[in-house]
Amino acid sequence: MSQLETAMGMIIAVFDNYARTDGNRQTLSKAELKSLLEKEFPNFLASGKDKDAIDRVFKNLDENGDSQVDFKEFVLFVAALTCCCHKYFEQNAAK
């Protein structure tokens, strides 16, 4: 597998790994998303001071309002985060 195919496979594996915790394997519940964010982005919610952060992220991700985050919603979130990281690296490289 190429580097890009491997990266895509890893994103699918992460989603499936957390989505299978409760009954519905096709979507992330709020508890599953919280667990995913805590383990995959340990610095993202690290401060612990903002108790509403996970609620806000979940509400933003759950585009169709069904209280579940499906794969499409998740992959767009990862794409947006990757875009932010790329911009950050680009700005730092330009300094």
Added chain:
Amino acid sequence: MSQLETAMGMIIAVFDNYARTDGNRQTLSKAELKSLLEKEFPNFLASGKDKDAIDRVFKNLDENGDSQVDFKEFVLFVAALTCCCHKYFEQNAAK
């Protein structure tokens, strides 16, 4: 780094690796995109019968019509492809 952070880093690395070939390091020209697709998705354009495939992919990706594919356009393409792969695996698993 977590699995998801690693995957995001790999997507950035692949883009940067091909984008730096010609003068503009921030974007992929059509030649750079062609090279990326041929090496990262060897089966994607493998048949070689459809000479216009690369033109169509490029036109679809170049949302703002500036004849360059920027990182945001690229990462949305990767997200869409990952979504298709996930759907394919899901359907196969259900069989």
